[in-house]
Amino acid sequence: MHEMSLVESLVELVEDERRKQDFSRVRMIRLRVGALGHAEPEALRFCFDAITNGTIADGARLEIETVPGEGWCHRCRRTVPLVERYAACPVCGIAQVRMTAGDELRLAEMEVE
C-alpha cells in the first residue's frame, strides 16, 4: 500500500511549509487527487491518522477533492470526460484521447493557526 509513503511525503511537505510560513497547528489539509491517478482516497484516509500521529499534522482534518478524468480528443478537437486511462473518446467513440486531468496528487491548501 504505497499510500503509506504518500502520506509520509505529505507530512514532509507540511513540515517544509511550517519552516516557510510560521504556524503551530494544522486544522485542515486539502488534497487534490485525480480519479485516474495512482492513489486511492480511501487508502489515504486509512493511513492518515496513523502516519500523522505525533507530527505537525496531528489532529488535522483531511479533505480530499477528487479531480475527474479529462482528456483531449484530437478528432473532436475538444476536452472530453475520461472514465479510464486511454479510453476511447465518449463523443466520437473512436480516437485515442490524451489524458489532461485526473492524474493529480497534490497538497492544495491547509488551514493553519
Added chain:
Amino acid sequence: MCAVCGCGAAVIAENLHVERPAAGVGVRKQDHNHSHSYARDHHHRGHADGVIDFGNGLAGVHVPGMSQERTISIERDILSKNDAFAHANRTRLQNSGVFALNLVSSPGSGKTSLLVRAIADLKDRWPISVIEGDQQTSRDADRIRATGVQAVQINTGKGCHLDAHMVGHALDHLSLGSGGLLFVENVGNLVCPAAFDLGEAHKVVVLSVTEGEDKPLKYPDMFAAADLMLLNKADLLPHLDFDVSVCLAAAARVNPRIHFLTVSARTGEGLGAFYSWIEDRAAVMASPVSWPE
C-alpha cells in the same frame, strides 16, 4: 463611559483598578480608573489580572472579523520530494553514462531469471550493475552476484516499492564507471512501483504467460508507466491457453506507445531483440537532447 470597551453602565466602586496600557489599545491610567461590576463575565482577555491584551493571539495581532486561523495555498505535488531525488539520480547516472532500466512486475514473473540470463549474455559488452529490491532477504542479490557483476540489495521491510531516495543510497554502494547498464529490479508488485520515478531511463514491465492476458487492463497504471513490456516464459505457450495477441492488444489499449517483445529467460527466445532495444535506447540516451525527463 468606559474608554476601554465603551460600556455605559460602569459602576464606580471603592475597589478601583488601574489598567496597564497595552500596545495598540491606548488606554491611559486616568481614562480608566473605575471598576466593572460584571468583571467575571467580561469579554476582554486578561482583564482579571490587570492586563488588557487585544493582540494575545498566536500571531500577536488582532484584526476585527478575523481569527488567527488562516488558509494557505500550497499546490505542491505530493511526489515532489521523490521526484527531486529521482532527478538527482538521473543526473548522476547521465553524468556517469550509465543506462538504467527499472524492471517492474508481479512476484514470480521471472525478473531475476531474466536478469541472470541477460547479464550472462551482456556482461562482456557492458559493465553491469544491479540494484535488487525485496521486502526481505538478499537471495536475489546473491543470485546476481553469482554471475560476477556487482549488486546491492535493498530490503524495503514493510515497504511495497522502491523509491528514489533508497535508490540514491544504493548508488553510493556501486562503483559506476563510465558507461554501462544498471538494472533496478523493483519489488514484485504490479501496483505501487508505478507511481515512483527512480531516475531510470525506462520502466520495463515483465509479464509472464502464466498470468492472465488481461492483466494490462486490470493493472493499467503500471502498463501506462512502462515503455517496454516483456512477455516472459514464452517457452510455456504450447502448454497454455494464453492468447498473446489478446494480451498485446490489452497493453496497447492502456498505453499506445508501449513496445512489446515475447521472450523466454529459459530458452533465450526473443532476448536478442531485447538486447537490441537496450542498445538503441542507450544510444539515444547518450545524446543529451533526447534524454528522457
